[in-house]
Structures are given as structure tokens and as C-alpha cells.
Amino acid sequence: MSKQIERAGIPVVHACSIVPISKTVGANRILPTIAIPHPFGAPNKSPEEEKKMRKELVKKALKALATPIDEQRVFSSEQKKRNLDCL
Amino acid sequence: MAHKYRVLYCLNQFFGGLGGEDKAYQPPQLHNGARGPGMLLEKLFPEIEIAATLVVGDNYLSEKTEEALREILALLTPCFAAAGEEKIHLLLAGPAFNAGRYGLACGAICQAVQEGFAIPAVTAMYPQNPAVAEYRKAVLIAKAGKDVMGMEEALRTMAALALKQLNGEELLPDQDNYISHGQRKNYFTKKPGAHRALDMLLQKLAGKEFHTEYIMPVFDRVQPAPPVRDIASARLALVTSGGIVPRGNPDRIEAASASRFGIYPLKGLSAFSSATHQTAHGGYDPTFANDDPNRVLPLDAVRELQSEGAFGSLHEFYYATVGNGTSVANAKKYGDEIAKLLLADGVQAVILTST
Known part of the structure; x- marks a missing residue:
């Protein structure tokens, strides 16, 4: 879905927890998230903290959408801008 | 009495009988003997004996693959150290069908075990499983159906492939029903390449079936869309x-x-x-x-x-x-x-x- 939307010319950030799948399927902007059953959630944290983490992740997603890239990139949590080879 | 091959078998929490998604964070566990599809496998292949079954939760392995693999290798080391009658000959994992997380787990465990312990490791997946692209070059992946309806067939394909590999027999993707590693192999033929190419062309012109000798990989990649300007x-x-x-x-x-x-x-x-x-x-x-x-x-x-x-x-x-x-x-x-x-x-x- 990510690729077809991007084919139409709209940038997509794929926010997911299993980065290898996103990489092999071929999403271009990949944002690693918290966990498989709750990508934008942290149920072990207080509601305030959880909301803060969620908001930070969405901010990162928006930043990724505004970032020029030439090839697939994982916008890793350490903010290191690693260029990952396409498989 | 047929020779017994002692096998280590890997399953996820579901096929390993621990539970469903509620057990998806299950750390690796080693159980004696066969569990779940392992029992069918022993029935289908009397020469196979499942020494132990490794069960690991889908999320546990997919979210922290490297750490989980280290843990699994540590857990398996004593099994592979066994010699004589206790010696493990082979690792089998799955079939993972079209399950992405399970596929990743099977691929990752097979690769780590064959590299770490130098024993053959074979899994089975649906060819469109996203893990296939990741592991097809490193791991022998038998072709399986989309879902559990194809269990028996997938077990047969996977185990037959593994036993052939173990016996050092020659393997071919079409004949042995596994996913091609994309390797080329040199061999002598009676007809030179020019003849074979013309034969193919004539078949094609006549609208008849022909088979390429080297299938080109298909990469479905999309050029990244330009970023949002403002x-x-x-x-x-x-x-x-x-x-x-x-x-x-x-x-x-x-x-x-x-x-x-x-x-x-x-x-x-x-x-x-x-x-x-x-x-x-x-x-x-x-x-x-x-x-x-x-x-x-x-x-x-x-x-x-x-x-x-x-x-x-x-x-x-x-x-x-x-x-x-x-x-x-x-x-x-x-x-x-x-x-x-x-x-x-x-x-x-x-x-x-x-x-």
C-alpha cells in the first residue's frame, strides 16, 4: 500500500515495528515504532508519558515526510541518518 | 531399520502449542521430543526423530532479532555439542506459510544455526512471505502453501529437501520445490548456447511455451516521492x-x-x-x-x-x-x-x- 501511494507521487512514512519486512517490501521512508501490538503505545508507562512518546513519534514521522531521500531510509530512533542499501 | 536422523525442530508459540497472540512475547524454550506438526513429521518420515523442539514467540524474535538469536544459540549449544547417538543432524523450522513474523523467525534461526553450528537447516514458506526476500539466498526454503491447509504437503517438501541436503545429493529448485537461491551453475550440454537461444526464439515466435535458462529477478521498487515542501x-x-x-x-x-x-x-x-x-x-x-x-x-x-x-x-x-x-x-x-x-x-x- 505504501508503495502504491508513493507511486501516485505522495510521500508516505511507514511507521512499523518489524523494520526488515518494511525494508524487503520496499517502503521508502521507514519509522521504527515501539512494539508490534502497539506501535504508538507504551502500556507499561503512565498515560501522560505514553502520550508524550506517541507525540514524539508522530513528530518524527512528520519530519521524515519533509526529508529528501534518494533511496530507502530507516529513520532510526537514535536519529542517526543511516542510508540503508536496498535489498 | 532405517537410519534415524535426529532433528531439532523450531516452531512459534502457536504451532508449539503454548498459545496465541497472548504468548507472542514468549522467550525461547526448549522442549524434549516432538510437538505440534513435529508429530506429523515423525509419522510421515519414520527415519526422522525429533530430539527437541524450540518454541519462540513471534513478537519476541521479530522485535529484537539479534538478542533473541543470541539467546537461542546459547540455548541450543548443548544440543549440538552432543555426539554419537545423541548427535543432532539437522534443524528444521516451520512451515511458516504466509506469516511474516514466523517467516522472519524461521529464516533467522536457520541462518544463525547453519553458520554457528555447521549443520544443515531448512525451513518452508509461501513464496510471497516477506521473509523470503530476506533469507532466500542464505537459507534453503521449501515452497509451502499460503496457510495451514498446506501443512502436510509443506512438511513433506521440507523434510525431503532436508534429507537430500544432508545426504549431499544435488538439489534443483524446480525439481525439489524450493525457492531458488539465484545461483548459476556451469555444466556441459550437447547443444551450444546459440542453438538453445534460437530454439527458444522459434518457440516464442510460434507462440509456444519456452523456458528461459536464467530468470531475471524482479525488483518492485518505487522511486522515493519528493518530500513535503512546507x-x-x-x-x-x-x-x-x-x-x-x-x-x-x-x-x-x-x-x-x-x-x-x-x-x-x-x-x-x-x-x-x-x-x-x-x-x-x-x-x-x-x-x-x-x-x-x-x-x-x-x-x-x-x-x-x-x-x-x-x-x-x-x-x-x-x-x-x-x-x-x-x-x-x-x-x-x-x-x-x-x-x-x-x-x-x-x-x-x-x-x-x-x-
Whole structure:
């Protein structure tokens, strides 16, 4: 879905927890998230903290959408801008 | 009496009989003897004896693959150290069918074990399983059906392939029904290449069947779309494969192998809640998403950032399907249809969330 939307010319950030799948399927902007059953959630944290983490992740997603890239990139949590080879 | 091959068998929490998504974070466990499909495997192949079964949760391995693999190798080391009658000859994993996390686990364990212990490791998957692209070159992957209906056939293919590999017999992807490693092999033929190429061309011209000798890989890659120029004024849309739908799942999106996607309004909605929305996804523990659907599709945070001016406006609908064993062809179709709707509304950026 990510690729077809991007084919139409709209940038997509794929926010997911299993980065290898996103990489092999071929999403271009990949944002690693918290966990498989709750990508934008942290149920072990207080509601305030959880909301803060969620908001930070969405901010990162928006930043990724505004970032020029030439090839697939994982916008890793350490903010290191690693260029990952396409498989 | 046929020679016994002692096998270590790897399964996820489901096939290992520990439980469903509630046990998806299960750390690796080693059990004596066969479990689940391992019992069928021993029945189908009397020469195989399953010495032990490794069971590991899908999420545990997919989320922290490197750490989980280290743990698994440590757990397996004593098994592989055994000699004589106790010696392990082979590792089998799966079949993982079209399950993405299970496929990744099988591929990763096979690769780590064959490198770490120098014993053959074989798994089985549906050719479109996303883990195939990751592991096809390093691991022998027998072809399996899409789902558990193909269990017996997949076990037969996987074990036959493994025994051939163990006996040092020659393997060929078509004949042995496994996913090609993409390797070329030199051999002598009676007909030189020019003749063979012309034969192929004549067959093609006559509209008859012909087989290429070297299949070119197909890479379906998309050029990255240009970034959003001015995020502060951009129109954003939300899409999810995590199955977040209005309560009651009005479109009856299937929990697995979804045959459709839903279009749901966001107008006037500042957040999802357990009273208004739920997940329809059958491939993960729904507890956290049902308690607070924003954990899968973060509408509450998106709305807050909108009011703070972090982006311009939000498209008034969101799109949802269940990405659980959904075919690539269907996902493509949904993506195309969604893209048309987004373009018509002037959407400039998309956040797509997956579980």
C-alpha cells in the first residue's frame, strides 16, 4: 500500500515495528515504532508519558515526510541518518 | 531399520502449542521430543526423530532479532555439542506459510544455526512471505502453501529437501520445490548456447511455451516521492494495516487475509477511544489496541500536533485494512484505490501505520 501511494507521487512514512519486512517490501521512508501490538503505545508507562512518546513519534514521522531521500531510509530512533542499501 | 536422523525442530508459540497472540512475547524454550506438526513429521518420515523442539514467540524474535538469536544459540549449544547417538543432524523450522513474523523467525534461526553450528537447516514458506526476500539466498526454503491447509504437503517438501541436503545429493529448485537461491551453475550440454537461444526464439515466435535458462529477478521498487515542501501547510492523511475500525467492524473486514479496506470519517474526532473504535486484526494481541486504538493509529497525537501548527490540515477520512496474510495483489489494489482518493482531496503526505 505504501508503495502504491508513493507511486501516485505522495510521500508516505511507514511507521512499523518489524523494520526488515518494511525494508524487503520496499517502503521508502521507514519509522521504527515501539512494539508490534502497539506501535504508538507504551502500556507499561503512565498515560501522560505514553502520550508524550506517541507525540514524539508522530513528530518524527512528520519530519521524515519533509526529508529528501534518494533511496530507502530507516529513520532510526537514535536519529542517526543511516542510508540503508536496498535489498 | 532405517537410519534415524535426529532433528531439532523450531516452531512459534502457536504451532508449539503454548498459545496465541497472548504468548507472542514468549522467550525461547526448549522442549524434549516432538510437538505440534513435529508429530506429523515423525509419522510421515519414520527415519526422522525429533530430539527437541524450540518454541519462540513471534513478537519476541521479530522485535529484537539479534538478542533473541543470541539467546537461542546459547540455548541450543548443548544440543549440538552432543555426539554419537545423541548427535543432532539437522534443524528444521516451520512451515511458516504466509506469516511474516514466523517467516522472519524461521529464516533467522536457520541462518544463525547453519553458520554457528555447521549443520544443515531448512525451513518452508509461501513464496510471497516477506521473509523470503530476506533469507532466500542464505537459507534453503521449501515452497509451502499460503496457510495451514498446506501443512502436510509443506512438511513433506521440507523434510525431503532436508534429507537430500544432508545426504549431499544435488538439489534443483524446480525439481525439489524450493525457492531458488539465484545461483548459476556451469555444466556441459550437447547443444551450444546459440542453438538453445534460437530454439527458444522459434518457440516464442510460434507462440509456444519456452523456458528461459536464467530468470531475471524482479525488483518492485518505487522511486522515493519528493518530500513535503512546507509541512506546516501540508494536508496529511492516515492509513493503517493495523485493523483499526469503528466499533462493531461495520465493513466486516476479515481478521486475516482481508478482502477489503474501509473508509472511515475523522471529522469532529479528536481521538479514538475504546468506546468508538477497535481493532479487527487477528494477527496480534488486540488487548492494547482495543483499550486505546490511538496506540495503533495515533489520532490523538496527530490532532494535538495539528492544533499546534505542526502540519496544515488532516484529510477527513482514514483508511484501514488488516495486514495479516493479506495477498500482495490485494494490498496493491487497496493502495491504488486509496491513492486516487487522496490525490482527489489534495493530500500531500501520508502516515501509514502497521502492526
